[in-house]
Amino acid sequence: MTTTRPAPLSSWPSDLSAFCFEVPHSEESLLFESGKGVRLSDAAGRSYLDALSGVFVTCFGYDCEPIVRAVTDQLRTLPFNPPLHGTNRAALELAQGLVDLAPAGITAAKLVNGGSESVEAAIRLARLHHRSRGNPGKVKILSYYHGYHGATFGSLTLTGRPDVTRFGPGLPGVVHVWPPDCLEAFWDVPAEQSGALAAAMIERTIEAEGPDSVAALVIEPVIHLRGMAIPSADYLARVREVCDRHGVLLVFDEIVTGFGRTGRPFAAQTFGVTPDILCVGKGISGGYAPLAAVLMAEHIAEGLGEKGGPVSFAPSHTYAANPLASAAGLAAVTLFREGGYLDRIRELSAYTEPRLRAVAGDRGTVRAVGLLYGIKLAGGGERLGERVASACLRRGLIIRGQDDWVVLAPAFVTTTTEVDEIVGVLGEALDEVCGAGR
Known part of the structure; x- marks a missing residue:
C-alpha cells in the first residue's frame, strides 16, 4: 500500500463552527463519505483499510446486507x-x-x-x-x-x-x-x-x-x-x-x-x-x-x-x-x-496473531485474545502509540494508538489477504517510528 495522506482541510465544508467534534479537530481528521467491506472512503476519494472495526463495532463490515x-x-x-x-x-x-x-x-x-x-x-x-x-x-x-x-x-x-x-x-x-x-x-x-x-x-x-x-x-x-x-x-x-x-x-x-x-x-x-x-x-x-x-x-x-x-x-x-x-x-x-462466525473468528485469529508477533519483533509485546490485539511498544519516546497510529493512517490503515501501545480489532469478515495488508502497513509504520526490528 502506498503512503497516503488524510483528506486536506480544503475537502471539508467551509464552515465547521456548528459541529462539535468527538476529539479535537486536526490535520488528520477525516470526513468519511462511504464504506464497503472493511474499507472506508473519505471526501477526497482516498481509501482506508479499517483494522479497528470502527471502534470494535463494525464486526460484519460496512455493507452487511x-x-x-x-x-x-x-x-x-x-x-x-x-x-x-x-x-x-x-x-x-x-x-x-x-x-x-x-x-x-x-x-x-x-x-x-x-x-x-x-x-x-x-x-x-x-x-x-x-x-x-x-x-x-x-x-x-x-x-x-x-x-x-x-x-x-x-x-x-x-x-x-x-x-x-x-x-x-x-x-x-x-x-x-x-x-x-x-x-x-x-x-x-x-x-x-x-x-x-x-x-x-x-x-x-x-x-x-x-x-x-x-x-x-x-x-x-x-x-x-x-x-x-x-x-x-x-x-x-x-x-x-x-x-x-x-x-x-x-x-x-x-x-x-x-x-x-x-x-x-x-x-x-x-x-x-x-x-x-x-x-x-x-x-x-x-x-x-x-x-x-x-x-x-x-x-x-x-x-x-x-x-x-x-x-x-x-x-x-x-x-x-x-x-x-x-x-x-x-x-x-x-x-x-x-453464520459460523465463531469458527471464522478462531481461524482468522490463528492466521493473524503469529503475523503480528513476527512484524512486532522486539519492538513490542503482542497481547492477543480472539480478534482483539494490543501491542505494548518497547523503548521510550513520547506519544509512541499515537505516532505509530498516525503513521498507519498516512498509509491508509486505521488502528488506535495511545501512550505506549496500539490496538487492532479486525472485522470478522476480514480476509487473509487484508490481514497481510494490515500487517505490512503496520510494519512500515513501526519501521518509521520505532526503527527496524528483529
Whole structure:
C-alpha cells in the first residue's frame, strides 16, 4: 500500500463552527463519505483499510446486507413505538437471543442505547438489588484505576483515569482498585504473581471500606486502555470468589470484549467466570444502530418482577429498545449465531496473531485474545502509540494508538489477504517510528 495522506482541510465544508467534534479537530481528521467491506472512503476519494472495526463495532463490515435489509424492513413497518405503553417484537426476540448467547445463569436483558448507558444501568441495578434485600447501605462501586467505562457522569467516574478529572468531582461512592497489569507496569510485580496480589488487594479494599457498604465491582475482563491487558488464567476466578465472600456483585463491562470478539460470545465464557451483571454493546448491532444491553443473572432479575414472569427496570430512556436498533441487533445476533462466525473468528485469529508477533519483533509485546490485539511498544519516546497510529493512517490503515501501545480489532469478515495488508502497513509504520526490528 502506498503512503497516503488524510483528506486536506480544503475537502471539508467551509464552515465547521456548528459541529462539535468527538476529539479535537486536526490535520488528520477525516470526513468519511462511504464504506464497503472493511474499507472506508473519505471526501477526497482516498481509501482506508479499517483494522479497528470502527471502534470494535463494525464486526460484519460496512455493507452487511442482512442487517441493512432488517433495518430497512423495520423502518417501513414500525420505526418507533410509544415506550410508555409497550414494546416491539424485534426487542423481545433480541433480548431472548442475547440471553441464549450468554453464559448459563444469565436470564434477562435490558436494552439500552450505548455502552455508557449500560454501565450506568448496572450501577443502578446493583444498588437496587441490595436495597430490595434489606441492605440499603451497600452503595459503593469499585472499579479499576486506568480502566474505561464510558462518557456519562457515572460511567466516567468509574473510569479512574487522571484525564477525566477536568470535569470535577465524580459520582460519590466510587472507589478504585489496581488491576494486575498496573501492578506489573508500575511496581514490577511478576506477571505470575500479579493476579493473586491484585485479587487480594481488592479483598483488602472491600474490607477496609466495609463489606456492608460495597454494592459491586465493575471491571473489564480485558482492559482496552492498557493496550489490551489480558489477565492471568486464575485472576477472574479469584475475583469471583472475593465478591462472593463479601456479598459484592461482580459486573463485567464487555462493551469491547463481547459479541464474539474474544473467540466466544462473551469474555465471561472465554475466561470461564460468570458475572452477576454483564454490560454489552458496540458489536451488538454491527454498527448499524446505537444499541447496548445489560444482561443479568436470575438472582438479579427476580427482584425486578414476579419470579418467572416479566421484569421491568425504570426509569429508562426514550429510545431504549427502539424498533430500528432492535431490528439491527436481532439481525446481527442471528447472523452471528447462524453464520459460523465463531469458527471464522478462531481461524482468522490463528492466521493473524503469529503475523503480528513476527512484524512486532522486539519492538513490542503482542497481547492477543480472539480478534482483539494490543501491542505494548518497547523503548521510550513520547506519544509512541499515537505516532505509530498516525503513521498507519498516512498509509491508509486505521488502528488506535495511545501512550505506549496500539490496538487492532479486525472485522470478522476480514480476509487473509487484508490481514497481510494490515500487517505490512503496520510494519512500515513501526519501521518509521520505532526503527527496524528483529
